[in-house]
Amino acid sequence: xxxxxxxxxxxxxxxxxxxxxxxxxxxxxxxxxxxxxxxxxxxxxxxxxxxxxxxxxxxxxxxxxxxxxxxxxxxxxxxxxxxxxxxxxxxxxxxxxxxxxxxxxxxxxxxxxxxxxxxxxxx
Numbered sequence: 001x002x003x004x005x006x007x008x009x010x011x012x013x014x015x016x017x018x019x020x021x022x023x024x025x026x027x028x029x030x031x032x033x034x035x036x037x038x039x040x041x042x043x044x045x046x047x048x049x050x051x052x053x054x055x056x057x058x059x060x061x062x063x064x065x066x067x068x069x070x071x072x073x074x075x076x077x078x079x080x081x082x083x084x085x086x087x088x089x090x091x092x093x094x095x096x097x098x099x100x101x102x103x104x105x106x107x108x109x110x111x112x113x114x115x116x117x118x119x120x121x122x123x
Contacts, residue, residue: 017105017106017107018105018106018109019085019102019107020109020110020113020115021087021110021111022042022111023042023110023111024041024042025039025089026038026039027089029093029096031094031096033093033094034091034093034096038091038092038093039092040090040091040092041089041092042087042088042089043088043110044086044087045086045088060072081106084103084104085101085102087099087101087102
């Protein structure tokens with residue numbers, strides 16, 4: 001289950017939360033081998049390394065060469081302070097992977113300790 005604590009207000013009445021997701025989740029697997037609820041291993045999505053030989057990358061670097069300065073705009077007006085988190089779920093029985101996006105959150109934790117009501121705070 002997702003454990004969240006209210007941190008502050010964000011935008012129009014939305015609240016920022018600290019999100020804690022377990023490392024194993026039981027959810028539906030849509031692929032032909034399963035088509036039922038199975039356990040999935042949860043990891044955080046990370047963008048892969050850029051390929052220098054990709055056509056867009058080569059075209060961009062060719063455009064940079066010679067006179068004329070920077071041909072494409074470089075984005076500098078970053079307004080957002082958070083990013084939408086993406087979970088990568090891998091089925092334990094058929095090993096197929098799917099992705100789920102979460103809402104925006106300041107603090108994201110994978111497999112942290114669950115908060116329990118009435119527990120004493122230990123230091």
